[in-house]
Amino acid sequence: MALIIDTRTEPDRALALACETLGQGLPVAIPTETVYGLAADATNPDALSRIYETKGRPRFNPLICHVADLAMAETHVEFDPLSRRLTEAFWPGPLTLVLPQKPDSTIHPLASAGLDTLAIRMPDGFSRAVIRRYGKPLAAPSANTSGKISPTSAEHVEADLGDKLALILDAGPAGVGLESTIVKVEGDRIRLLRPGGLDVAEIEALTGIPVLRRDKAGAAIEAPGMMATHYAPAAAVRLDASEVRPGEALIRFGGAPLPGEDEAVLVLDLSPSSNLREAASNLFAYMKRADASGAATIAFGPIPNEGLGEAIIDRIERAAAPRE
Structure with a gap:
């Protein structure tokens, strides 16, 4: 060790x-x-x-x-x-x-x-x-x-x-x-x-x-972090969830609850105050906690596609990409 x-x-x-x-x-x-x-x-x-x-x-x-x-x-x-x-x-x-x-x-x-x-x-x-x-x-x-x-x-x-x-x-x-x-x-x-x-x-x-x-479709790899599948937990990942399905882990943003989250295995909020910098800082740690919860799927609530939200969404999309 x-x-x-x-x-x-x-x-x-x-x-x-x-x-x-x-x-x-x-x-x-x-x-x-x-x-x-x-x-x-x-x-x-x-x-x-x-x-x-x-x-x-x-x-x-x-x-x-x-x-x-x-x-x-x-x-x-x-x-x-x-x-x-x-x-x-x-x-x-x-x-x-x-x-x-x-x-x-x-x-x-x-x-x-x-x-x-x-x-x-x-x-x-x-x-x-x-x-x-x-x-x-x-x-x-x-x-x-x-x-x-x-x-x-x-x-x-x-x-x-x-x-x-x-x-x-x-x-x-x-x-x-x-x-x-x-x-x-x-x-x-x-x-x-x-x-x-x-x-x-x-x-x-x-x-x-x-x-x-850049156009992500078919883009040549010129730098790290450009592979389509990346940052992947063991659980499946679902984007832009408007509701939570029984047994899912939920990672949301902005403090507002989503319908069905009372049946979630785990509920985490990247930033209850809607601070994208705080959300970015918490993203990977929360993904690890959700993955360790035993849920088969991690549902992500909507993230604003502005400022650091662009980078957060990029990581979530790669985590949700089809795996070989």
Whole structure:
């Protein structure tokens, strides 16, 4: 089983053991402000292979590379002026940029799934301190079995991957609770590849440029989180429920009860006060609680498709997608 170290009470020990473990080519579960990540040296092909093996992740699905500062990012990717402006406003934070990889970058092609671009982010919190101490970018997808619900606490990681890892760093619940927003700048256009913890409206307000949504049908995978089926609990998922069927678990929003919920196995409200930021923070933890309830189906009440609601709905739609 994995050793769990609380970064709030033992930060020096956590940093030292994390860097030692990473240096051995082993993945470490680290806390970020979005979700907990399964981090490994992005320049080490053996370490990257262990990420894919530990998660059971398809190797055509690229990884996000996390950096400690802009200088580290500039070593590996080419910044256009608009992308740089986005980093100045939103890094560190829940924004990932897909940028051309420099020819002399030492990040291994396994991290990019063979693409000529890299998905890159500067996280906030203790994970950034780990990267700074280690001195190299860390590839860090969510620390869960591929396709399952993303972890927002060390306990979630331990329950899923604890027997496969040597070390889990515990910084308490993730503050954002959703993976990062991923965008790609193409000339004077900004294309959204994955909605996430940064509201797209903030990007539009900064740049004055409407962010283009992609056509999900048949879209090529250019970045993490673009697979149709993802974030899936064991239970089936039903969207936009207007009533609750006997034996279902209900996850609703906004405090208003739904007809039939008195016969639900479990009722959870993402935000009784209709706060989408609170709802985003609670989403994955509530999905795990509903899945553990034994209900065959998790019913989701309607979520407003605005602000962070876009990212919440994206995750629920992927959780509800047909499974192979």
